[in-house]
Amino acid sequence: MKRWTLEDIGKLAGVSRSTVSRVINDHPHTSPAVRQRVEQVIRETGYQPNSAARSLASSQSRILGLVMPSLLQSAFADPYYALVIQAISQACIQHDYTPSLFLFQNAAEEAKMSQRLASSGLIDGLIVTADTIDSQFVQMIQPYDIPFVQIGRPQRESASCISYVDVDNEAGAYLAGSHLLQQGYRRIGQIATLHNTAGQDRDAGFRRALNDRGLPIDEALIALSSFSEASGYRAMQHLLPRQPEAVFAQSDAIALGAIRAIRDSDLRVPEDIAVVGFDDMPLAASSSPPLTTVRQPIARAGKLAVETLLDIIQTSPQPARHIVLPVELVIRASSGAVS
Template sequence: MKRLTLEEIGRIAGVSRSTVSRVINDHPNIRPAVRQRVEDVIRQTGYQPNSAARSLASRQSRVFGLVMPSILQSAFADPYYPLVIQAISHACNQHDYTPALFLFQTPEEEEKMSQRIVASGLIDGLIITADTINSTFVSKIQQYDIPFVQIGRPPTSNAASISYVDVDNEAGAYLAASHLVQLGYRRIGQLATAHNTAGADRDAGYRHALGDRGLEVDEALVKVSDFSEAGGYQAMQALLDQQPEAIFAQSDAIALGAVRAIRDRGLRVPDDIAVVGFDDMPLAANADPPLTTVRQPINRTGMLAVETLIDIVRTTPEPARHIVLPVELVIRASSGAVY
């Protein structure tokens, strides 16, 4: 099949070659009726713009980089990250951008890659997950004026100047812990993470919920885990000797590891120990027992991160955008509320 030229597209649409080029490159000063006519011809003929030429004309690559955790194992041990990648990839495709994934194992690799990103000019902007934020990386990106959006709240010292999309982690943990208190549990433990703001916010929600209901936090019932099932299993093993009645786990993966550790000790969920997670991953509803958890809108988070970055790339500088999405408690059998 012959590849149409811009001149041929223009002749069919009744406009000049330059008008077709401006429509393809999303130039703002095009009358809506003309834009629609050209887009209709492009769609009807199946015309595919030359990506390289389009990038040269617009000085944009239409590539967004996705920067994942510096702790590389986290990107594969926690089911949250594959879902984030999927959501961002889908949103990029919807807006005619190509996602490029950057994985780092050490701070040194992260620094070298940031220099390559800056030097290459191959991306229009970055989406950075919360685990990767450190002052060196962010200051390097900001120094060279590369647009970026973070998924997850940055540390307090950086938050005001950084656009981010997050969920209300503190409110979600508050819902989870309050649910356990309302069911009559008093020795409520937590399997917590310590390396990012999501973990800190969820810890705050857990503590506020207990405090608001007149319960003191027993630090012996709080154990540190990473966001993986293996981490949850190990942390729960350490916690079992403290005889908790219920557990709030800061992720579904942690919660499933905790359930396995409880069973390996010869105990039952929720009869002996109730468990609540956070995320509502697809595996939560199919767990045995089905997992009570806090649902966060991962697909919407990815979509808003991409759309926010597109706005930043296309518009003049403006104040940083802070988007915090609501969460909801999904009650299933693992907390003892339903059977």
């Protein structure tokens, strides 16, 4: 297949380069007859404009970068990331943008790439999922003027000047905690992940739920974990001797691990210990028992992140956009509310 150029197509259609360009970019001031003829030729030749030339001339690449800094091997296995990636990829394609993926293993890689990402012009904007407390990535790209949006709340100091799309983790955890209280449980444990902002917010919501009912927080019933099944299992093993009646796990993966730990000790869910998760992953509905959990709209968040970023690119970075999506409690068997 020949590599056609605008000029070629123009010649074949009997018009100039510029006219073909106008047709392709849907600019006004082209007569319907000409437009049709050109479109015909484009269809017949299978012409595709050269993206490099386009980028160079228009100084925009129509490529969006998705950056996930310093993920542990296991952390990335959480289906959460797969869903985020999928949603963003979808949204990009829908808006005729190309998604590029940057998964970094360590700070050195981040540093090396941040400059390139920000100033080679390869990428029009960045979506960053850097809500771990110690991630430096956002600080590294802020000095550059590349548009970016964070998924998840940034750390407090910088939150106001950074655009982000988040889900209402605090409210979700509040719902989860309140639900367990409503079921009559009093010794309620939590498996928490405090090294990212989502975990902190969920922790805050959980505590507020207990406070609102006048229940003191028993710190011995709070176990720390990372966002993985195995780590949820371990955390639950620590909690078991303290005999909680119920546990709020900060993610579904953690909840699944916790359930496994409970069953391995020959206890039943929810009869002996009730469990609530967070995320509503596909797995949650079909686990044994089906998991009561807080549904967060991951796909919508991803889509909104892309659209917010495009808005920033097309209009102006100021003011920073802050979007917080509502979540809902999905009640299933694991919390003892349904048989």
